[in-house]
Amino acid sequence: MRQSQLFSKTLKKIGNEKEAISNQLLLRAGFIDQTTAGVFTFLPLGFKVLKKIENIIRRKMEESPISGQEVLMPVLHPKENWQKTGRWQQLDILFKVKGSGGKEYALGPTHEEIISPLAKKFIFSYKDLPFYLFQIQTKFRDELRVKSGLMRTREFLMKDLYSFHTSEEDLGGYYEKVAMVYLKIFEECGIYNPKALKDRVTYQTWASGGTFSKYSHEYQTVTESGEDTIYICKKCYAAINKEIKDEIKLCPNKPCDSKEFEERKAIEVGNIFKLGTKYSLPFDLKFRDKDGKEKPVFMGCYGMGIGRLMAAIVEINHDQEGMIWPKETAPFQVHLIQIGDDQKIKKATEEMYLNLQKNEIEVLYDDREEKTPGEKLVDADLIGIPFRMVVSDKTLSGDNVEIKKRNEKAVELVKLDKAIEFLKNNFN
Ligand code: ATP
Numbered sequence: 275m276r277q278s279q280l281f282s283k284t285l286k287k288i289g290n291e292k293e294a295i296s297n298q299l300l301l302r303a304g305f306i307d308q309t310t311a312g313v314f315t316f317l318p319l320g321f322k323v324l325k326k327i328e329n330i331i332r333r334k335m336e337e338s339p340i341s342g343q344e345v346l347m348p349v350l351h352p353k354e355n356w357q358k359t360g361r362w363q364q365l366d367i368l369f370k371v372k373g374s375g376g377k378e379y380a381l382g383p384t385h386e387e388i389i390s391p392l393a394k395k396f397i398f399s400y401k402d403l404p405f406y407l408f409q410i411q412t413k414f415r416d417e418l419r420v421k422s423g424l425m426r427t428r429e430f431l432m433k434d435l436y437s438f439h440t441s442e443e444d445l446g447g448y449y450e451k452v453a454m455v456y457l458k459i460f461e462e463c464g465i466y467n468p469k470a471l472k473d474r475v476t477y478q479t480w481a482s483g484g485t486f487s488k489y490s491h492e493y494q495t496v497t498e499s500g501e502d503t504i505y506i507c508k509k510c511y512a513a514i515n516k517e518i519k520d521e522i523k524l525c526p527n528k529p530c531d532s533k534e535f536e537e538r539k540a541i542e543v544g545n546i547f548k549l550g551t552k553y554s555l556p557f558d559l560k561f562r563d564k565d566g567k568e569k570p571v572f573m574g575c576y577g578m579g580i581g582r583l584m585a586a587i588v589e590i591n592h593d594q595e596g597m598i599w600p601k602e603t604a605p606f607q608v609h610l611i612q613i614g615d616d617q618k619i620k621k622a623t624e625e626m627y628l629n630l631q632k633n634e635i636e637v638l639y640d641d642r643e644e645k646t647p648g649e650k651l652v653d654a655d656l657i658g659i660p661f662r663m664v665v666s667d668k669t670l671s672g673d674n675v676e677i678k679k680r681n682e683k684a685v686e687l688v689k690l691d692k693a694i695e696f697l698k699n700n701f702n
């Protein structure tokens with residue numbers, strides 16, 4: 275893509291310097307635009323990142339051991355469904371809307387009220403279980419306070435997976451698999467380091483579980499802009515959410531039992547939950563077991579906020595100059611920058627642009643004529659594409675391009691006809 279044609283422009287400044295760093299950088303670099311408090315547009319660069327994250331998650335949801343099937347449930351939920359679970363009254367963040375003839379709806383903040391009656395239409399006997407459905411969809415929540423940009427919004431994309439089982443044991447086994455895959459997703463997105471003990475960045479965290487199960491698990495990414503507080507065990511690095519810390523004196527990660535914790539601010543990027551029969555009972559979701567008896571279906575739900583995850587990636591991967599996108603979630607792989615505009619430079623850069631495209635390397639080409647070299651380099655650091663490739667008089671004098679990784683200081687001169695090979699060798 276030619277940067278001269280890019281719809282969004284980088285901004286020198288945004289209004290509030292106290293904002294979370296991810297929000298400042300995403301706004302300044304033109305990845306997102308705020309429509310109103312807690313409501314955002316994803317601009318072309320941000321949309322590309324969103325799709326990358328979605329695809330990582332989708333692949334992990336579809337492949338074994340999750341084996342989920344993707345569906346798309348409605349946003350508009352009939353009031354009756356929410357009355358059945360009592361949540362029409364209980365849930366203070368529920369957006370309620372009135373349609374023609376006074377019919378009332380909720381805008382879905384989560385989808386248990388839709389998926390439970392849906393599952394009832396297809397579950398009859400134990401042979402129909404287990405199964406797993408997920409969607410990637412917009413949720414609405416009338417959050418009291420919205421802050422920190424994409425981290426807390428009133429409209430946001432969530433991946434939600436629901437599982438249906440014949441027994442608590444089967445649910446437990448699946449829950450463990452989802453927990454493992456969640457960490458893999460965060461690793462691929464550049465916010466979980468499985469090798470590090472002390473600096474994992476994202477921690478699987480014990481949190482309150484509700485009626486069925488004592489605990490649920492959250493995935494908390496450590497950042498000063500986070501609204502949650504977690505306690506990280508100094509011995510085994512397991513984490514506990516503050517909300518349940520008073521109940522837990524010793525590290526719950528058996529057989530650790532340590533008493534010493536470090537307190538950190540964090541943001542919840544995911545949450546997995548054993549629902550048990552909480553929603554199967556109100557929706558009469560049952561199956562006929564091998565022994566001929568009717569039994570309630572056991573359910574689990576597993577959420578992950580996609581916009582929030584995007585912000586968390588930036589919270590973790592940035593420096594003074596701007597964002598540093600991990601290659602898996604970067605909007606482009608290469609930022610090609612033309613320095614100087616005489617014909618020779620222009621021709622060489624255009625050729626490189628075509629060549630990169632021919633080789634299916636995603637490239638943003640800074641062909642803007644009105645920008646100084648300095649401005650172009652500053653923008654490249656702000657946008658944070660993994661590789662910067664500069665073509666200038668100086669590089670061309672030796673038939674070279676200059677290649678620099680966004681997360682490293684060193685620059686390397688590479689022959690024009692070896693540049694593609696160099697990139698391919700350095701992608702991993
Ligand atoms: P929080 O405690 O931060 O309000 P939650 O526990 O209510 O979140 P869940 O119902 O567990 O959220 O939703 C699953 C995931 O959706 C969360 O882990 C988070 O990543 C994302 N999420 C929830 N609320 C928001 C929001 N207002 N804006 C953006 N993402 C959100």
Ligand code: MG
Pocket residue numbers: 492542544545
């Ligand atoms: Mg949660």
